[in-house]
Amino acid sequence: MTKSELKIRAIENGTVIDHITANKALHILKILGLPDKETKNVTVAMNVSSSEIGRKDILKIENRELDHEELNQVALIAPKATINIIRDFKPIKKDKILLPEKITSIIKCTNPKCITNLESEPITPIFKVIQKYPPVVRCHYCEKLIKTEDIDKQFE
Secondary structure, eight states: OOTTOOOOOOOSSEEEEEEEETTOHHHHHHHHTOSOSSOOOEEEEEEEEETTTEEEEEEEEETOOOOHHHHHHHHHHOTTOEEEEEETTEEEEEEEOOOOSEEESSSOOSOTTSGGGOTTSOOOOEEEEEETTTTEEEETTTOOEEOHHHHHHTTO
């Protein structure tokens, strides 16, 4: 190893999210509520070289396996990411993230007049996925299209 290389330690158990769109790892941490009291070690590599996608981010989350709902949330921010579940230092499951047909509650409708944005109407936002890459969703209630840029702004 040369002086310019940094070795990232393997995790014994947990989740590795790879092939995250460059500079989106912090958005994913925010969605997942990390770091938190239970999750002791979270490793973030940002804007690293990738032969597949040019530049990418990587997240290693020790002692936590993401559930189906969390994976759906990650898919909205990083639709080309891969998930590796690690047990005893070995990857036991590797999957591409799949954006579901419907997204609920993690983003808000950008239409200020949408019923989901009225304080007097506590309604959970629901969006139908119109385009998987780059993600475009449509509000179930007011039918406003929300593009990737608008989604990203909600996590900044």
